[in-house]
Amino acid sequence: MSVSPLPRTKTVSTFKKELASMDVSEPVVVTQNGEPLYVVQDPVQFEMQQEQMALLKLLSFAEKDVREGRTVSSSELLAGLEGLLDNEV
Numbered sequence: 838m839s840v841s842p843l844p845r846t847k848t849v850s851t852f853k854k855e856l857a858s859m860d861v862s863e864p865v866v867v868t869q870n871g872e873p874l875y876v877v878q879d880p881v882q883f884e885m886q887q888e889q890m891a892l893l894k895l896l897s898f899a900e901k902d903v904r905e906g907r908t909v910s911s912s913e914l915l916a917g918l919e920g921l922l923d924n925e926v
Contacts, residue, residue, distance in 0.1 A: 849874065 844864045847855070852867045859865065864878040878886075902908065909917070 844876070852877075 844866050846866045846868055847859075849867055849869045852859070852865070859877075861877050861879045862882065864876050864882075866873050867875040867877060
C-alpha cells in the first residue's frame with residue numbers, strides 16, 4: 838500500500854496570486870493565519886473521490902448484511918431472478 842504525499846499548502850494570498858496557473862490535480866490546502874480554510878482540487882478528482890466514497894458505503898452495507906446473515910446462495914439468487922423473468926413474460 839502506498840502512502841499519499843501530504844497535500845500542498847498555500848496561504849490565501851499566495852493562492853490568489855497563483856490561482857490562474859495553479860495545478861490542482863492534487864488537493865491544495867489553503868490556509869489563513871496558519872489554519873486550514875479551504876481544500877481545492879480538480880473537479881474530475883473530486884468526482885472520482887465521491888464515487889469511491891459511495892462504493893465504500895455500499896461495501897459497508899454488504900459487510901453488515903453478511904454479518905447479520907442476510908445472504909442467499911447463488912442458486913437461490915438465480916431462481917429468484919428466473920421467477921422475476923417468468924412474471925414479466
